[in-house]
Amino acid sequence: MTSFLAWFWNERFWLPHNVTWADLKNTDEAVYPQSEDLYLAGPLAFCIIMVRLLFERLIVRPLVSGLRIEVKEAQKAPPNAILDKVYTAITKHPDEKRLEGLSKQLDWDVRTIQRWFYRRRDQERPTTLARFCESMWKFAFYIYIFTYGVRYLKKTPWLHNTRECWQNYPNQPLTVEVHYYYLLELSFCLSLLVPQLADVKRKAAKMAKYARFKRFCNLLFLMFTLIFITSRLALYPAWVLKTTVFESWSLLGIFPSWWLLNGMLLLLLALHCLWAYLILRVTCRALSGPQGRKLNPLCVSLDNHHEVDFSSDEEEIPPHPKKPPHTSHRSQRNANGSNGAHRTNGYL
Structure with a gap:
């Protein structure tokens, strides 16, 4: 372990020329960042998880009741060993060919099998309450950390002159404010690892959608678009990349970690x-086309694996297939008559 740490923290890789880790040891006059500070992030992440649980129980849940957000449980698919095996071992989204095969095997019509897979997928989705709690927690933290960062940044000399970032680098004492800011950010990221298996990525503006504030949703989406493009495509390269690439190069020269950090x-x-x-692209699609007026841009989720999702977080029930499946007379009678109710558990 010691040899690995010595290799990982190689000063010839991380530090500029003629600077060693010995130059950054803590003294009575100055405190510098130390690798041991990272050990504090684990216990603090656990504390953040506890704060989140209290926040959701004492603040968010009463807020949900006050906003009268509809909280409904997903309808469960009836038990079926064959379909369960296909769902868990093969695919959650069967194609038309597989649907027809299952239709013949089970003597169900394709529409019923499509509904079964829809209900089965719907069972695994978090409830509206869980999604609202998650969005509210992240929204509250981001508002806090952003406000804290802005208040500190206003007092720094490098806000208006970014070349100040590299004066005497890396011999820059660590202030209490910066230490708290980065340690809290790291702990928050670690705290997300545990619930990340259950959380579904949401925008904070999704809370307005869950509360069914449609106009407010559209306004937030417009604000999000303008702020994203302004901050990520204008301020980020003109302010951040300018100093990390060009000003650091001119003041410090190039060293190995310079390539890694700027590459990232x-x-x-x-x-x-x-x-x-x-x-x-989503905005243009939502505002144009024959169904443009029916589409809410905020309902688009860019966090999932689909290219575009104009639906909400709930999946629409699949439509009837264009071509009727080749089913037997008995299965057709089951699909249309009461005799098939026991086969589909009243699912038709």
């Missing part, structure tokens, strides 16, 4: 361009 920042800019393209 440039990759982030590329992602910003991709996300901005998707946002604008």
